[in-house]
Amino acid sequence: MEADLVLHSGRVVSHIGEFHGGVAVRDGKIVAIGDRDDLPSAARTIDLEGRVLMPxxxxxxxxxxxxxxxxxxxxxxxxxxxxxxxxxxxxxxxxxxxxxxxxxxxxxxxxxxxxxxxxxxxxxxxxxxxxxxxxxxxxxxxxxxxxxxxxxxxxxxxxxxxxxxxxxxxxxxxxxxxxxxxxxxxxxxxxxxxxxxxxxxxxxxxxxxxxxxxxxxxxxxxxxxxxxxxxxxxxxxxxxxxxxxxxxxxxxxxxxxxxxxxxxxxxxxxxxxxxxxxxxxxxxxxxxxxxxxxxxxxxxxxxxxxxxxxxxxxxxxxxxxxxxxxxxxxxxxxxxxxxxxxxxxxxxxxxxxxxxxxxxxxxxxxxxFGLLPRKGMLAVGADADLVVVDLDLEKEVKATGKGTCLYDGWKLRGWPVLTVSRGRVVAENGVVVESEHGRGRCVTVPESERRD
Ligand SMILES: [Zn+2]
Known part of the structure; x- marks a missing residue:
């Protein structure tokens, strides 16, 4: 079985602890978690080089x-x-x-x-x-x-x-x-x-x-x-x-x-x-x-x-x-x-x-808010909603959007470098992937529409 995306060789952190390894993603879900050898081949493979992978x-x-x-x-x-x-x-x-x-x-x-x-x-x-x-x-x-x-x-x-x-x-x-x-x-x-x-x-x-x-x-x-x-x-x-x-x-x-x-x-x-x-x-x-x-x-x-x-x-x-x-x-x-x-x-x-x-x-x-086990967990069968963090990356907050930001110009250490929403990369190095516009789905749905 080929996966859509594999993230490997990272520091994988969940709410209960952490291990060195990665995850494989297919059709928007996590299909495997473990060592590089436990993960299938994929259309896109990313070596995390020790960076943090979290829900x-x-x-x-x-x-x-x-x-x-x-x-x-x-x-x-x-x-x-x-x-x-x-x-x-x-x-x-x-x-x-x-x-x-x-x-x-x-x-x-x-x-x-x-x-x-x-x-x-x-x-x-x-x-x-x-x-x-x-x-x-x-x-x-x-x-x-x-x-x-x-x-x-x-x-x-x-x-x-x-x-x-x-x-x-x-x-x-x-x-x-x-x-x-x-x-x-x-x-x-x-x-x-x-x-x-x-x-x-x-x-x-x-x-x-x-x-x-x-x-x-x-x-x-x-x-x-x-x-x-x-x-x-x-x-x-x-x-x-x-x-x-x-x-x-x-x-x-x-x-x-x-x-x-x-x-x-x-x-x-x-x-x-x-x-x-x-x-x-x-x-x-x-x-x-x-x-x-x-x-x-x-x-x-x-x-x-x-x-x-x-x-x-x-x-x-x-x-x-x-x-x-x-x-x-x-x-x-x-x-x-x-x-x-x-x-x-x-x-x-x-x-x-x-x-x-x-x-x-x-x-x-x-x-x-009743989203477990689909969201909030790194588990096989859960939605592949993931963030990769570079703990040592230093960048300044640049508030360019709407609203009032209380941190403009602050230099912070530790930034997300990759965001995956239901298996799709939606942002990379702080830049949103424009083509993913309109892909978000409502998670509060009637019982008849639930798919977990
Ligand atoms: Zn409020």
């Missing part, structure tokens, strides 16, 4: 088509993702206008005509009817992951509808009935944010730290405690998105010890940036906000020690005005740099093991 990154958290056109974002941003070693992205999509059934059909079709890599959806609870629609959404679209937002005051600059506690509880009560049901929550106390923001605005401050101090860490901590309690009461798996507070990992670990099924995510920006960094201004506004050194170190302890489960970029391309702090839209981009940032600052500087990085970046997101 492709699964980014569980992004927003596309929010500011720019959805089709355009699905093309440009998934190209960036492919160049950064990301082979699956999960979009937190919202449809405040109505039902998610036609919305899904439309977004899926448009996404599949544009994307370079695979993608899937979580749906935001934006009105009470969405809670009642959960069983039908799961049956007709396959989406079993729902998000409740908090911390967006009425009249916020991006039109997000915050959930009440009743919405969170109601969504959990429905999602827990699904085989892979999970509720994600953006944890910030909406009432406190509304009040404290008003007070801070009255001071006239316009610096980035004023935004941070208008929604201090306790506002997020309080909400984390509250939603963990609701998850405990309903038995619903809980996914805490973009944790920015250092106390977060401890709260998650305590809850897990009591048997609560809680998964915690943080983002590269909370590990690498603070609101007090001198080169940052209102354009670095993110929700929740960048914090301080102490919170940053607490998050690293969670990443290194195991209490943080996943990394999401919260990638969202916005045109920023650079004007008024309070009306500036929150969000930054990092698809293309998340992996190099974690290799540089995590693996090289803080001793993060590569298998732990695979767990954070691929295995845990796949497990949480």
């Amino acid at each position: 492709g990154v699964i980014d569980p958290h992004c927003h596309l088509g929010v500011n720019y056109d959805y089709d355009e974002d699905m093309r440009t941003e998934t190209a960036g993702a492919a160049s950064g070693g990301v082979t699956t992205i999960l979009l937190f999509a919202r449809n405040p206008a109505g039902s998610y059934i036609p919305f899904y059909q439309e977004r899926r079709a448009r996404g599949e005509s544009q994307a370079y890599v695979d993608f899937g959806f979580h749906f935001g609870i934006q009105r009470e009817e969405h809670i009642a629609e959960i069983p039908r959404i799961a049956a007709e679209t396959g989406v079993q992951s729902f998000k409740c937002h908090m911390g967006y005051e009425v009249g916020n600059s991006i039109g997000i509808v915050s959930s009440t506690d009743a919405w969170v509880y109601g969504a959990m009560r429905e999602a827990v009935k699904l085989p892979k049901g999970v509720v994600s929550v953006h944890c910030e106390n909406t009432d406190l944010v509304t009040m404290l923001k008003k007070e801070m605005m009255a001071t006239g401050r316009q610096d980035l730290a004023a935004y941070t101090e208008s929604r201090p860490a306790f506002v997020e901590e309080e909400a984390i405690v509250r939603v963990i309690r609701l998850a405990e009461l309903t038995g619903c798996p809980l996914y805490i998105v973009h944790t920015s507070v250092g106390a977060g990992p401890d709260l998650a670990a305590e809850a897990r010890a009591r048997g609560v099924d809680v998964t915690m995510e943080t983002c590269p920006h909370y590990l690498l940036r603070t609101a007090y960094d001198e080169d940052l201004d209102a354009r670095a506004k993110i929700s929740p906000p960048l914090r301080d050194r102490e919170n940053l170190e607490g998050l690293w302890r969670g990443v290194l020690g195991g209490a943080i489960d996943t990394l999401g970029t919260d990638h969202v391309p916005f045109k920023k005005t650079g004007g008024d702090l309070w009306s500036e839209k929150p969000g930054v981009v990092s698809f293309a740099w998340e992996l190099p940032l974690m290799l540089h600052f995590g693996v090289h500087e803080r001793g993060l093991s590569l298998s732990r990085l695979v767990e954070l970046n691929s295995y845990n997101p796949a497990r949480r």
Whole structure:
């Protein structure tokens, strides 16, 4: 049997460990793993020369088509993702206008005509009817992951509808009935944010730290405690998105010890940036906000020690005005740099093991969102979603695309050099293979369409 592609003589890293060898790929799947002698001949053979081979990154958290056109974002941003070693992205999509059934059909079709890599959806609870629609959404679209937002005051600059506690509880009560049901929550106390923001605005401050101090860490901590309690009461798996507070990992670990099924995510920006960094201004506004050194170190302890489960970029391309702090839209981009940032600052500087990085970046997101065993693993029969990394390659971050990058000009050591999506090379040496445009497929599909 001839394979389509063989990658051999590499340092093969999975979530459980590593060995010297490679993989063979045929028809988009991994068909063999092992020593060079165990692998068949192939149409294309690549000698990895000891470089690292890992499962492709699964980014569980992004927003596309929010500011720019959805089709355009699905093309440009998934190209960036492919160049950064990301082979699956999960979009937190919202449809405040109505039902998610036609919305899904439309977004899926448009996404599949544009994307370079695979993608899937979580749906935001934006009105009470969405809670009642959960069983039908799961049956007709396959989406079993729902998000409740908090911390967006009425009249916020991006039109997000915050959930009440009743919405969170109601969504959990429905999602827990699904085989892979999970509720994600953006944890910030909406009432406190509304009040404290008003007070801070009255001071006239316009610096980035004023935004941070208008929604201090306790506002997020309080909400984390509250939603963990609701998850405990309903038995619903809980996914805490973009944790920015250092106390977060401890709260998650305590809850897990009591048997609560809680998964915690943080983002590269909370590990690498603070609101007090001198080169940052209102354009670095993110929700929740960048914090301080102490919170940053607490998050690293969670990443290194195991209490943080996943990394999401919260990638969202916005045109920023650079004007008024309070009306500036929150969000930054990092698809293309998340992996190099974690290799540089995590693996090289803080001793993060590569298998732990695979767990954070691929295995845990796949497990949480029902993509195992097709995604997130190096196993025979799994999709051949792979990334080859040169741990010693040094390059500068060059932000040429849309959105705000917080790392422009940073010199990083450790970069992806080859990205394979379902057996096809979609990026090589940071350059996307243009002809793979429109090859990405939706991974959240109804049961009748599942092929694993
Ligand atoms: Zn987000």
